[in-house]
Amino acid sequence: MDWTVLDTWIIVSGILAAVSCALLGNFLILRKMSMMGDAISHAVLPGLAVAFLITGSRASMTMFLGAAIVGVLTAVFTQWISHFGQVEESASMGVVFTSLFAIGLIIIVRGANAVDLDPGCVLYGAIELAPLNTVQLGGAEIPRSALALGAVLLINTLFVVFFFKELRISAFDPELATTLGFSARLMHYMLMTLVAVTTVACFESVGSILVIAMLIVPGAAAHLLTDRLITMVLISVAIAVVCAVGGHLLAITGPGWIGFSDMSTNTAGMMAVVAGALFTLALFGAPRYGLVSRWLHLWTLRISILREDILGVLYRVEEHPDASNVEVSSVLLGNAIGAGALDIRVAVCQLLRGGQLKRQGTHFRITGSGREKARGLVRAHRLWENYLVEHLHLAADHIHPTAEQLEHITDTAMQDQLVQDTRQPDRDPHGRDIPPALD
Amino acid sequence: MNPGHNKHTRRRPAGVRRLYTAALILLGLTLALPGAEAVETRSITDTTVALPTVEKLVRVLSFDDYNLRVVALGSMMLGIAAGIVGSFMLLRRRALMGDAISHATLPGIGVAFLVMTSYGGSGKFLPGLLTGALVFGMIGMGLVLLIRTQTRLKEDAALGIVLSVFFGLGVALLGIIQQLNVGHAAGLESFIYGKTASMLASDAWLIGAAALVVIFLATIFFKEFSLVCFDQDYSNAQGRPSVKLDIIMMSLVVVVTVIGLQAVGLILMIALLIIPAAAARFWTYKLGRLILIAALIGEVSCLLGACISALAPRIPAGAVIVVVATGLFIISMIFGSARGVVHGTARHRRVRRTVERQHLLRALFEWNEEHAVPGKPATDAVVRSGMPLGELMQEQSWTHGVLRRAMRRARRDDLIRTGGGGRVQLTIEGLAAAERVVRNHRLWETYLITHADIAPIHVDSNADQIEHVLGHAMVAELERLSASEFPGRVVPPSPHVITRTARPAATGGGT
Numbered sequence: 001m002d003w004t005v006l007d008t009w010i011i012v013s014g015i016l017a018a019v020s021c022a023l024l025g026n027f028l029i030l031r032k033m034s035m036m037g038d039a040i041s042h043a044v045l046p047g048l049a050v051a052f053l054i055t056g057s058r059a060s061m062t063m064f065l066g067a068a069i070v071g072v073l074t075a076v077f078t079q080w081i082s083h084f085g086q087v088e089e090s091a092s093m094g095v096v097f098t099s100l101f102a103i104g105l106i107i108i109v110r111g112a113n114a115v116d117l118d119p120g121c122v123l124y125g126a127i128e129l130a131p132l133n134t135v136q137l138g139g140a141e142i143p144r145s146a147l148a149l150g151a152v153l154l155i156n157t158l159f160v161v162f163f164f165k166e167l168r169i170s171a172f173d174p175e176l177a178t179t180l181g182f183s184a185r186l187m188h189y190m191l192m193t194l195v196a197v198t199t200v201a202c203f204e205s206v207g208s209i210l211v212i213a214m215l216i217v218p219g220a221a222a223h224l225l226t227d228r229l230i231t232m233v234l235i236s237v238a239i240a241v242v243c244a245v246g247g248h249l250l251a252i253t254g255p256g257w258i259g260f261s262d263m264s265t266n267t268a269g270m271m272a273v274v275a276g277a278l279f280t281l282a283l284f285g286a287p288r289y290g291l292v293s294r295w296l297h298l299w300t301l302r303i304s305i306l307r308e309d310i311l312g313v314l315y316r317v318e319e320h321p322d323a324s325n326v327e328v329s330s331v332l333l334g335n336a337i338g339a340g341a342l343d344i345r346v347a348v349c350q351l352l353r354g355g356q357l358k359r360q361g362t363h364f365r366i367t368g369s370g371r372e373k374a375r376g377l378v379r380a381h382r383l384w385e386n387y388l389v390e391h392l393h394l395a396a397d398h399i400h401p402t403a404e405q406l407e408h409i410t411d412t413a414m415q416d417q418l419v420q421d422t423r424q425p426d427r428d429p430h431g432r433d434i435p436p437a438l439d
Numbered sequence: 440m441n442p443g444h445n446k447h448t449r450r451r452p453a454g455v456r457r458l459y460t461a462a463l464i465l466l467g468l469t470l471a472l473p474g475a476e477a478v479e480t481r482s483i484t485d486t487t488v489a490l491p492t493v494e495k496l497v498r499v500l501s502f503d504d505y506n507l508r509v510v511a512l513g514s515m516m517l518g519i520a521a522g523i524v525g526s527f528m529l530l531r532r533r534a535l536m537g538d539a540i541s542h543a544t545l546p547g548i549g550v551a552f553l554v555m556t557s558y559g560g561s562g563k564f565l566p567g568l569l570t571g572a573l574v575f576g577m578i579g580m581g582l583v584l585l586i587r588t589q590t591r592l593k594e595d596a597a598l599g600i601v602l603s604v605f606f607g608l609g610v611a612l613l614g615i616i617q618q619l620n621v622g623h624a625a626g627l628e629s630f631i632y633g634k635t636a637s638m639l640a641s642d643a644w645l646i647g648a649a650a651l652v653v654i655f656l657a658t659i660f661f662k663e664f665s666l667v668c669f670d671q672d673y674s675n676a677q678g679r680p681s682v683k684l685d686i687i688m689m690s691l692v693v694v695v696t697v698i699g700l701q702a703v704g705l706i707l708m709i710a711l712l713i714i715p716a717a718a719a720r721f722w723t724y725k726l727g728r729l730i731l732i733a734a735l736i737g738e739v740s741c742l743l744g745a746c747i748s749a750l751a752p753r754i755p756a757g758a759v760i761v762v763v764a765t766g767l768f769i770i771s772m773i774f775g776s777a778r779g780v781v782h783g784t785a786r787h788r789r790v791r792r793t794v795e796r797q798h799l800l801r802a803l804f805e806w807n808e809e810h811a812v813p814g815k816p817a818t819d820a821v822v823r824s825g826m827p828l829g830e831l832m833q834e835q836s837w838t839h840g841v842l843r844r845a846m847r848r849a850r851r852d853d854l855i856r857t858g859g860g861g862r863v864q865l866t867i868e869g870l871a872a873a874e875r876v877v878r879n880h881r882l883w884e885t886y887l888i889t890h891a892d893i894a895p896i897h898v899d900s901n902a903d904q905i906e907h908v909l910g911h912a913m914v915a916e917l918e919r920l921s922a923s924e925f926p927g928r929v930v931p932p933s934p935h936v937i938t939r940t941a942r943p944a945a946t947g948g949g950t
Contacts, residue, residue: 029592034599035535042706084780085772090595091534091717095768098710102761105632105707106754209610213603220596255615265614272607279600289591 007248009143010267014244016149017202018271021214022240023156024195026233029219030171031188035090036075037215039097040192041199041208043074045104048203053107064200071196072189074100145201152201159194160233163187168229206268213272214240221275221282224289239278247271305408306347308377309337311356312407314366315374319432327363375435380410382428382435383418389429390422396429412437504749511745513643514760517699518711518737520650523657524695525716526733527688530668530726535598536583536689537712541696541705542602543579544572545609548630548700552616565642568630569697576693579605584689633704633757642701649698653691657730664688665726702741703757710761711737718768721775736771740764794907795837795845800854800873801880801906802826802834803865805933825856825864874930880906881931882917888934890920895935 028034047070051063074096081092160167166187170177174184195215202211222235251270284291313336317326334344348364351357356370366374384403388394394402410418415437419425426434528534551571555564579601586597613627657664666674667684674681692712699708719732744760773780806826832842846863849855854869865873883905884898893901909917921931 029596032593032595034595035538038538038599038602081772085717085721086778087717087720088529088532088534090532091529091713094534094538094709094713095717095765098707098713098761099765099768102707102710102758102765105758106762109753109755109758209603209606212599213607216596216599216603220592220600223592223596224590251611251614254611255618265611265618269607269609269611269614272604273611276600276604276607279604283586283590291589294589 007252009146011245011248013143013146013149014206014248014267014271015241016146016153017206017210018214018218018240018244019237020149020153020156020198021202021211022218022236023153023160023233024191024198025215025217025219026222026229026236027167027171027191028195028215029223030229031191034216034220035093036078036192037195037199038212039078039093040071040074040196041203041211041215043097043100043104044070044196044199044203046070046100046107047104048200049104049107064197067200067203068193068196070100071199072193074196075189075192148201152198156194156198159190163190164230167191171229206271209272210268213275214243217272217275217279218243221279224282224286227288239275242278243271243275246274250274303343303347303350306337306339306343307351307356308373308408309339310344310347310351310364311366311370311374312377312381313337314357314364315371315378318366318371329362330364333364372438376412376415376438377407379435379437380415380418381407382432383415383422383425384410385428385430386422386424386434387418399429507745507749509640509643510638510749510756511742513638513646514702514741514745514756515738516643516647516650517695517702518715518739518741518760519734520646520653520695520737521699521708521711522715522719522733522735522737523653523730524688524691525712525714525737526719526726526730527657527664527668528692528712529716529720530665530729531688533594534713534717535595535709536580537692537696538709539583539598539602539605540576540580540693541700541708542609543605544576544697544700544705545630546605546612547571547573547575547609548627549609549612549616550575552627553612556619563627565645565701568627569645569700572630572697572700573693575605576697577690580689580693629704630700631704631706632755633700633702633707638702646698646702649694653695656687656691660684660687661727668726703760704755707757707761710764711741714761714764714768715740718764718771718775721771721778723777736764736767740767790907792845792848795841796849796854797876797907798835798837798903799831799842799845799849800865800869801876802831803855803863803869804873804877804930806830807865824860825858825862828861828863831863876906878930879909879914879917881933882914882921883909884934885921885931886917899935 025034025037028037044067047066047068048063051066054066055062074093077096078089078093081087081095082089085092087095166177166182169180170182170184170187177184177187199208199211202208202214218236218239219232221239222232225235226232247270248267250273251267252264254270255265282290285293287293310333313333314328317323317328320326330341330344330348333339333348334341337344339347348357351370352359354369356367356373358365358367381403384406385396385399388399388402389396426436428434525534525537528536548568548571551568552563554571555561555567560567583594583597583601586592586600587594592600616627663674663679663684666677666679667681667688671681671685674684695712696705696708699711703711715733715737716729718736719729722732723729740763741760743763744756747763748754748756748759771779774782776782803826832839835842837845846855846857849869850857852868853866854872855863856866857863880902883902884895887893887898887901888895
């Protein structure tokens with residue numbers, strides 16, 4: 001791999017584009033309008049095409065203007081169709097952007113001879129070629145695209161910094177925004193305009209997939225990692241930078257890893273791939289909203305309920321007149337509670353370690369402290385059964401599952417309340433004794 | 440069981456039957472096309488952009504061209520299948536799901552190509568490529584569902600993430616493939632924009648077979664799918680496997696998307712899934728008909744699109760198909776007989792006119808009541824001279840223009856008369872009509888006071904809105920409830936003091 005000044009400029013353009021998109025993307029995510037980014041980035045095609053046909057060049061303000069107008073029109077048309085036609089918003093968005101894209105495609109193909117523009121370039125961009133087109137600025141050769149992207153980044157940063165409060169309020173509570181005296185609708189259209197402008201600036205250098213990927217993915221990953229908007233914006237910017245650098249490195253070296261040495265591939269595509277990889281990391285590993293922590297949380301909850309269920313089963317066995325003949329193995333526990341063998345083993349281990357259970361050969365017996373705990377549970381269970389029959393008029397054969405769930409979240413105060421609200425606090429609807437309260 | 444419910448239960452199987460028959464008719468129509476023998480294969484790389492000659496036009500319109508017949512057949516079947524599946528997606532509020540799925544198929548095509556070439560295959564073996572697309576489409580769909588259900592991110596973000604990341608991966612793979620020294624690699628790009636004109640007979644049969652499967656499954660699962668679309672909880676409560684049905688439905692979307700890739704390309708495939716269904720919704724409120732109309736719109740757009748692009752081969756067929764579909768969508772949105780804008784506006788205007796007329800009649804009636812001398816009939820001199828226009832203006836918050844229009848229409852129907860001095864009075868017919876309106880108004884007010892415990896001073900504005908929409912059954916019910924208070928058909932007295940809406944004269948002007 002030989003690094004050239006071109007590579008540096010590719011990465012710089014990539015970073016500028018990615019950060020510009022990510023800044024706006026946060027607010028699209030929060031306003032549940034991510035697909036608007038997708039729609040606009042597809043729909044600006046006719047705007048670009050018409051501007052190209054009129055001016056015959058790829059480097060003009062007309063292009064920005066054409067695309068920005070069509071971008072805003074996309075938002076407006078979507079609104080119209082969903083309002084006048086009573087079509088669901090996502091469907092009307094789909095109608096609008098695919099139609100505009102088709103029109104743009106036709107214009108481009110028809111005018112392709114006259115204009116140096118092909119749909120592929122629009123779609124995947126040509127970030128690799130972007131640095132070749134340079135301008136002189138203060139004695140240094142700077143790629144024109146980097147300059148344009150830098151300008152867009154500046155605009156977006158200023159927009160987010162100056163309107164941070166307004167953006168935040170209108171993202172979370174548009175009605176509040178209106179009562180506070182600024183129009184959430186105005187913020188909406190400003191955001192849409194900037195998305196369109198950013199999309200156009202990025203098109204030229206990095207293509208539309210990168211726009212969509214960078215609009216949505218960094219913000220989405222950041223949203224999984226934090227609850228604070230300002231942190232979310234900063235994280236998304238960091239992710240965007242990593243995507244740009246990593247994407248280019250991967251584009252140069254990646255094909256070698258899967259057996260195609262001496263090859264490089266599309267940087268924009270690889271930036272999207274890196275973004276996807278980072279998102280996957282966040283998806284699984286995020287401290288609070290990640291899948292792993294979520295599953296872990298659910299699993300610990302399930303085990304703690306299982307522990308209580310095991311104690312409950314053993315307590316009920318002891319209640320039985322010929323309790324000494326019944327021997328409870330872990331298989332029996334699994335069958336009685338309906339839990340998997342692994343879960344049962346973990347729960348039993350925890351109970352043994354906590355001294356609430358003791359092992360006798362292959363069987364288990366409840367200890368003193370375990371019995372105390374189980375008594376509270378069984379008491380709560382039977383009090384609830386009484387309550388359900390008495391106040392909700394449920395049949396006696398329908399109350400067990402509900403009581404089984406409620407027993408785990410009933411403390412002594414609630415038990416006392418149940419005692420007060422039921423007529424016979426010492427016998428449940430099935431005729432079994434309700435154990436007395438703990439001392 | 441009430442008669443309405445009975446009717447409803449009888450209709451459902453009929454809907455399925457109709458759907459099935461119509462699907463068969465559509466099929467017959469499409470299969471009849473390639474009947475004649477192939478005569479000549481016209482070059483599809485023809486680059487002329489000039490207007491088509493008459494000869495060419497005739498050839499296209501008579502489907503004399505074997506190539507065109509294949510293309511037309513294939514894309515029509517695609518349109519039908521997309522219309523059917525799209526209808527369910529639209530009702531399931533997942534219109535953009537097709538967007539994510541179709542983008543997600545691109546890396547599948549790339550991977551399939553790489554795998555097939557590395558095992559010495561041709562790499563462009565279509566069933567192989569489509570299998571790759573199918574697998575990745577399914578993975579993409581699964582990821583969308585995973586992100587949506589398991590994290591705090593919403594559907595829109597899930598769709599956006601999957602589509603952009605998968606598409607990026609696909610583009611990166613295509614970037615590698617283009618540098619390989621295997622021929623024909625460039626052809627893979629046709630999956631992005633579609634290349635309808637290059638459709639082979641075998642492709643058309645593949646699309647046709649897949650479309651048949653879709654139609655068949657949509658027919659046998661019609662009831663289940665509609666249940667899941669409209670009320671998933673109810674479907675669960677009925678003991679139907681909603682999740683499995685959902686997966687079948689989504690898999691149909693993936694299948695349709697994949698077979699459409701070659702014809703219209705992955706970006707425009709989204710349009711075929713959304714636009715026909717969205718357009719069909721303007722024509723009907725019934726699911727069975729919605730699906731039929733969506734299939735028809737999909738079919739017509741594909742057929743017309745294929746024909747137009749055969750006339751002008753330089754225009755990408757996929758884009759033409761979408762533009763035709765958009766045209767049909769716009770026509771449907773404007774002229775649709777169920778939710779169309781024109782229809783809706785007309786209905787809205789009818790309601791508004793009724794409301795204005797009833798307000799006018801009630802105002803005149805109440806004025807008569809107020810000015811009638813107690814003990815004398817309503818033929819008293821003051822009453823007969825009519826209500827002054829100025830007072831009428833104060834009655835409701837209407838502009839001069841609205842009032843004048845309402846009066847003109849009422850006069851035309853002989854409900855009111857205008858006397859000298861700008862006074863307005865009811866005719867005999869007008870009096871009868873006004874009695875009905877006032878009676879409805881006051882019955883409702885009485886109901887609100889006695890049954891909803893609303894203070895008499897607050898009932899007027901509510902009754903003002905309700906009086907226009909009370910049906911016969913409702914009026915009968917209200918009469919029954921207050922029968923003891925107002926026996927017979929007389930107009931009940933107002934339960935509250937009638938106050939004028941009294942708009943300030945300064946702002947009372949209007950056009």
